[in-house]
Amino acid sequence: MTEAIAYDVVVLGAGPVGENVADRARAGGLSVAVVESELVGGECSYWACMPSKALLRPVIARADARRVPGLRQAVQGPLDAQAVLDHRDSYTSHWKDDGQVRWVESIGADLYRGHGRLAGPRTVTVTADDGTVTTLTARHAVTVCTGTRAALPDVPGLAEVKPWTSRDATSSGTVPDRLIVVGGGVVATEMATAWQALGSRVTVLVRGDGLLGRMEPFAGELVADALREAGADIRTGVSVKAVERSGGIVTATLDDGSAVEAEEILFATGRAPRTDDIGLETVGLEPGSWLPVDDSLRVEGHDWLYAVGDSNHRALLTHQGKYQARIAGAAITARAQGVPLLETDRWGAHSATADHAAVPQVVFTDPEAASAGLTLAEAEAAGHRVRAVDQDIANVAGAGLYADGYTGKARMIVDLDREILLGVTFVGPGVGELIHSATIAIAGEVPIDRLWHAVPAYPTVSEVWLRLLEAYRG
Template sequence: MTDTEITETTESAAEATAIEYDVVVLGAGPVGENVADRTRAAGLSTAVVESELVGGECSYWACMPSKALLRPAIARADARRVPGLRHLVDGPLDAAEVLAHRDYETSHWKDDGQVGWLDSVGAALYRGHARLAGTRRVVVDAPDGGRHVLTARRAVVVATGSRALLPDLPGLAQVRPWTSREATSAQQVPGRLIVVGGGVVAVEMATAWRSLGSEVTVLVRGKGLLPRMEPFAGELVAEALVEAGAEVRTGTSVTAVSRENGTVVALTDTGDRLEADEILFATGRAPRTDDIGLDTVGLEPGSWLPVDDSLRVTGSEWLYAVGDVNHRALLTHQGKYQARIAGAAIAARAAGVPLLESDPWGAHAATADHAAVPQVVFTDPEAAAVGLSLAEAEQAGHRVRAVDVEFSSVAGAGLYADGYRGRARMVVDLDREILRGVTFVGPAVGELIHSATVAVAGEVPIGRLWHAVPSYPTISEVWLRLLEAYRG
């Protein structure tokens, strides 16, 4: 935004009647909604501004639709590993029914229910594009051409999330590639799909569309899948994708794309020419902060927003950033956690109550962002992790030991699925005798990760974990096997 545009925006804002609230939230996704819930619960008047659907990316183009697509794939895979049942699920999935259920889980891309929830907590909703216009001021350009000016007595919270980051490739715009949005909302199953990327979106969408009948080719620039997790996680997921009929090529980059007579053509740095009906780029995220007036408060448009542990933007007394925009942990559940912390901090500061800054695990510090971030990748097998990987713990200077066990040693795993394959790892801090991180890979391990999260966040001593007896015969008995392996 130029100086002239800033002046015009400020002058236009001055002409409108400003409406005061204690808190103004930019973005009505799950993170923004949680901020509003906490500030309203504290008695602070709150306005929320949304330019798209209330409920945000997670509800309509990420968490909910992707898991609705994946659930049938995982259920069928599990059933095929159960004696007496596998022969009943040999046929293909009913793609039309799967897509219809996905549409149901997204409320058919209508946000009436989410709007009703915001109304129930007493938050005011403004539809339109919001821009900061100086200290504690937000200008909202409404869809009908109107303009609102909101002022915040206490705080403005940026919760605008992130968008797919596309590479700068020749011909890309004309190809009309899929991003995570198209991959989760497509109404037809492509006959052939190229997936570019090796992270969570890439492997989950490769799993989902392969299960629905697409011929899937995954192109990974690096050495393997899921590079932010323990190496064995990506290895096991890659093996399963290949067994399911997908092709996984590592060390391969796309150099150019085109669409010829409706067919996508991708050229690679290995000299290959690949053809498909659609191509998905799952190659990263960028903050949705490029057009929200950051320059009017001395910040760089389009940048990630650094924050302290109370989620207040560095150098500001009134501006907060929660969720993806602060780049601490691009996960919906972690953003909602940050929202709860930010809401508590805003309420405390508004009431003149000192923040519990001396307590890193207190009500006003998002300490889990550093020490205990959980994540589940809903592939077959599932991959779940919390805290630090072995490499991350070593890089942080901790004296650690990795303890690995195969799930084949767990009776409950064998009962869950014939030929159950998976691995568990805990990273033990040898000086403090606590866990720095835990990773599980295997069918249904997503439901195990919260126990690991409690152990890591609670810094539960190894000696005390011996007294947390796992029920027999469950998959959770892997905890006993890990502790036995650690003790020798």
């Protein structure tokens, strides 16, 4: 039995969230151990954010170029799919984590490779590939930063078919002739956009009545229109009842009695927490569960245990997880230093308030869909007295310069009692770069009268802010 190795903080998971917790704790003078069972850098670096955007960037750039007079004629041919895949591979460092390992070492944290499990309060065991077990103890905190995995539905034949999940969709080295995408959310729409442009004939199967159901309805409508124009077949209100693979062909049988065939099928039907085998039962928690936390990211009922990023189910987005990590790192450091009263009030240094009020998101489809804060339905459900203000982005001079036939829409949700913004949604080419201004306005609770004096540069697409404010003021 080897003696336990003590650290101030033990971090389970070396993705962007775990890395940021480690970085903040080290900056506060605490000793840190980081435990990782796969690649250092996590889902985002190898199977999510980076590879997906590397696949999508050529798609969006070509679409934008085709809308510019004098340029569209030069980009009429198909994408070089192999070049796009090679570009993707370079962004994942060919699924090698040497650079990320060097970064962990550079901040002074110790990396332990292997499967980490809680073994009681403040204790973590790490089982390496060769079976060696190392025991770590935490003086101040253990942070669960283990992220999520694809959640697959209970569909007959699914295990035998070996469907794509998000990992396969972002890492495939070949372009299937046909691809079925099951789901209507972010992963489904982005991967449908990418693989349709790379040469697949894509069929999207959506159980609900439209795409991007957690955004304003017009977002999904505009994205669906564009996917259909690109050649994708989108079917709403259908469910997959069974799947089978024969001779390299997958057949999906639908609840309406029809069937769809393809070389591959992607299930993008949700995420589940990777907390099923990390020893939660040893500290009185349910294995496989989401971990409820307070605004300092401390797990309810455990003064030493933190859940940061996807595992707490507050906002399944890399940037929000990194934000939470900065908050958690500051809170852990303050508590370790004996600070008697943390700043956990609204917008305090130790409070992840933005998770409730100002979460931004960009869907990198063509057109892009970007939002921050609440939708109209969410604001009304929360009991706010609100007004939605809509504008056609095509009416902005900068939009016409950006692209011929620019199609897009903007909406802001105004709290009528406080005259501040609760939410903003943009849909259109290039709008992803607009959303941070909305995030600032929401997080800063900038009064409408003050926003009137934030003059957008002419002629840019951001002039849509002026049009929204003019419409509100009348």
